[in-house]
Amino acid sequence: MVRWEPNARERLAQAALELFGERGFDSTTVAEIAERAGLTERTFFRHFADKREVLFAGGELQELIVRAVAEAPASAAPIDAVAAGLDAAGAMLQERREFARKRQAVIVANPELREREVMKLASIAAAIAATLRERGVAEPAAGLTAEVAIAVFRSAFERWVYETSEGDLPALIRDSLGELRALVAS
Amino acid sequence: MVRWEPNARERLAQAALELFGERGFDSTTVAEIAERAGLTERTFFRHFADKREVLFAGGELQELIVRAVAEAPASAAPIDAVAAGLDAAGAMLQERREFARKRQAVIVANPELREREVMKLASIAAAIAATLRERGVAEPAAGLTAEVAIAVFRSAFERWVYETSEGDLPALIRDSLGELRALVAS
DNA sequence: GGTTTGATGACAGTCGCTGACATCGCCTAG
């Protein structure tokens, strides 16, 4: 009888997604998640800061976007640099459509989870803004461009994740950006 | 000896803002807030859904913005309709600068409160999008325009609230919108 | 093989939050 099965973190995240899908976020206790993963409640909180975070841990998406923005050619305008970042994000998510759908269904069903999600997106926006500043973009342009990028991403992601057919997320992102240009044009 | 002093809700909100400023959000218990307001913890939760909400209750700002967007001339483009909404919001906040500063200081000092704030702004964006749809704007234009409006507002508000001098918020909002137009112009 | 190290378990405790029921003051019908 081993005490430590490997991948405690992943097992907890998996168990949580399942239980949230079955009974809902509110009706699932942390103790139940831990039990399904073969661990204790205390261990859950050693891996995740709080109950919601189990659905948001990782941060790979943010790293991916930030890297793409940073590596955009120095000659690229701010909006084009962030477009490169969104393209990278779109390509990554495109690979995980089923997981994204399951996760999104759980999130939209609960206000606390929606709250955490908008916070995560705001954090990504802050990281993009910081990266733009390192590229020499001044405020308020950096912050404004970063937030607009997130708006474009949200718009495209929403259509993609609820689509019945298998849509092309990067293409939807490009469409949204085009739509935005038309909307703010005076 | 009266049992009910009037304005329980306002007294709770006032006590909470004071205590959060003195000891911080985390180190203040709901029981302490209620005590300073001359009430009990249970009564606090009858007036506010949770501990954070005491700083965000009201929703007058959202109503103001939505009304201004709805009442914009039918001929106005989406971006101009939301600009009218932001103008109304700016005018309102301009009157309450000191309160806004105190409140913002408390909010930025705590991640949970920042989370609630971005959620509130996202809710306003959703309300703006719905109003635009009633004006005949289709998706994704409605949602995109609404989120961009919030981005412009955040950018201007941030500069205004941390300014040492007494800035003109509506003017800052117009500046931000102008900056945005330049940024997305291809 | 003994020791160190890192992950986990066990347990007690605080606090946010809720449901259920009692109490109190005001308002109105009679």
Added chain:
DNA sequence: CTAGGCGATGTCAGCGACTGTCATCAAACC
């Protein structure tokens, strides 16, 4: 003027999220 209705508050018990502390165990290292 009084009895009762009604809304706001108090009281109490309880659940669940989250934390600090210390013991325990497996694996890695010497």
